[in-house]
Amino acid sequence: MTRELGIELPIIGGAMYPCSNPELVAAVSEHGGIGVVQPLSLTYVHRHDLREGLRYIRRLTSKPIGMNALLESSSRVYRERMERWVDIALEEGVRFFVTSLGKPRWVVERAEQAGARVYHDVTERKWADKAIDSGVHGLIAVNSRAGGHAGPKTPEQLYDELASLGLPLVCAGGIGTPDDLIRALRIGYDGAQLGTRFIASTECTASDAYKDAILRARDSDIVLSERITGVPLAVIRTPYIERVGTRAGPIARRLLRGRRTKHWMRSFYAVRSAIQLRKASIDPKSSKDFWQAGRSVEGIDRVMPVAEIMAEFRAALRTEEGRGG
Numbered sequence: 001m002t003r004e005l006g007i008e009l010p011i012i013g014g015a016m017y018p019c020s021n022p023e024l025v026a027a028v029s030e031h032g033g034i035g036v037v038q039p040l041s042l043t044y045v046h047r048h049d050l051r052e053g054l055r056y057i058r059r060l061t062s063k064p065i066g067m068n069a070l071l072e073s074s075s076r077v078y079r080e081r082m083e084r085w086v087d088i089a090l091e092e093g094v095r096f097f098v099t100s101l102g103k104p105r106w107v108v109e110r111a112e113q114a115g116a117r118v119y120h121d122v123t124e125r126k127w128a129d130k131a132i133d134s135g136v137h138g139l140i141a142v143n144s145r146a147g148g149h150a151g152p153k154t155p156e157q158l159y160d161e162l163a164s165l166g167l168p169l170v171c172a173g174g175i176g177t178p179d180d181l182i183r184a185l186r187i188g189y190d191g192a193q194l195g196t197r198f199i200a201s202t203e204c205t206a207s208d209a210y211k212d213a214i215l216r217a218r219d220s221d222i223v224l225s226e227r228i229t230g231v232p233l234a235v236i237r238t239p240y241i242e243r244v245g246t247r248a249g250p251i252a253r254r255l256l257r258g259r260r261t262k263h264w265m266r267s268f269y270a271v272r273s274a275i276q277l278r279k280a281s282i283d284p285k286s287s288k289d290f291w292q293a294g295r296s297v298e299g300i301d302r303v304m305p306v307a308e309i310m311a312e313f314r315a316a317l318r319t320e321e322g323r324g325g
């Protein structure tokens with residue numbers, strides 16, 4: 001994985017809506033991993049035109065960066081915009097894509113023409129098989145401890161399901177400390193994708209209240225809520241989450257299941273959640289204690305510069321190598 005992506009440490013700074021600000025993405029790459037741009041975050045939350053934003057990151061680091069492409073959407077407008085974004089990223093020298101949901105074949109086809117690699121987020125074997133049919137070059141195994149849209153399986157279960165597929169396998173979920181990383185590598189993973197650890201960094205522009213909540217939370221404080229995007233999303237249990245509950249209301253549930261209404265409902269949720277998450281996560285004046293995080297919160301007890309976070313991971317990897325791991 002490190003050879004293929006041209007990076008020093010087997011660590012991906014996962015795309016995060018709305019927390020992936022360009023300075024954070026650049027810092028992860030600059031210090032030996034690979035930061036992944038979340039294009040909606042870059043444009044809508046952090047107010048850069050995509051091409052200009054990518055060039056800005058390029059000025060902060062000359063190391064490889066990646067871009068996330070969320071593919072599932074029934075909207076033609078969204079699909080066309082994503083195609084344009086992928087083309088712009090390729091023109092601007094991005095050579096790594098993390099795709100989620102949907103069929104990544106068109107991304108793989110465009111990426112391969114430029115010699116770029118595509119890793120797909122999967123939560124189960126059936127999605128991995130589909131991604132491999134589309135020609136992806138690696139799999140990101142999103143487990144039940146992950147921030148964002150967590151999967152149903154433990155890191156060990158997912159490894160057992162996916163290891164025989166023969167592609168680089170990245171563990172996503174629950175990695176907040178060097179020990180967590182070493183544990184994932186000992187299971188057999190080639191690398192790790194981290195989200196929550198990088199929110200609690202100096203470079204991340206999430207609000208201080210959000211970062212403090214990550215430092216305070218234990219893994220048992222992480223709950224899955226379907227009220228935000230319509231599918232379960234890992235959030236910190238706070239008074240606000242307790243008040244609104246974690247299940248979608250009966251009408252929303254029916255509309256989300258309906259063959260004709262589900263696409264409309266998902267688009268509605270996508271727009272509403274983009275607005276709500278931006279405000280709650282970034283705006284220092286937001287009164288909503290509504291924050292996404294994974295179970296990796298357990299080991300995160302300090303806001304640190306990305307350089308220090310990566311130095312700790314680098315040291316642990318060296319010790320493990322010294323042991324012959």
Ligand SMILES: Cc1cc2nc3c(=O)[nH]c(=O)nc-3n(C[C@H](O)[C@H](O)[C@H](O)COP(=O)(O)O)c2cc1C
Nearest residue numbers: 014015016017146147148173174194195196294296
């Ligand atoms: C706040 C937040 C937002 C996220 N947004 C996205 C996203 O837009 N696209 C995506 O593919 N993954 C997203 N993820 C998942 C991360 O890229 C990564 O896989 C996950 O955070 C790993 O789990 P961890 O948080 O325990 O490290 C998000 C995660 C978090 C915590």
